[in-house]
Amino acid sequence: MREVTNVTADAHSQHGYITSKDDYLKRLKRIEGQARGLQRMVEEEQYCIDILTQVSAMTKALQSVALGLLDEHLSHCVVQAAAAGGDEAEIKVKEASEAIARLVRS
Secondary structure, three states: OOOOOOOOOHHHHOOHHHHHHHHHHHHHHHHHHHHHHHHHHHHOOOOHHHHHHHHHHHHHHHHHHHHHHHHHHHHHHHHHHHHHOHHHHHHHHHHHHHHHHHHHHO
């Protein structure tokens, strides 16, 4: 991954999700609990379909976090970089494009 250099302003150094950080942390802790629940289900040899249902719920929760972060990245990081122009804009757009490709493949 290429690094963006010469970013000096404080506004540029904060990530777009920073205002929603607590919400993301709550959601990720819930997902962590779901993962532990899945482990327990397997340990207790529960029914396959019940486990798969929980895997699906956890996957959707992770996708929701990913889409939220992507939206924050586009509306904050990419917009600021585009306004600044130059290499930084090109790098941010490429990063966003690659992230979208990874999400589509998953």
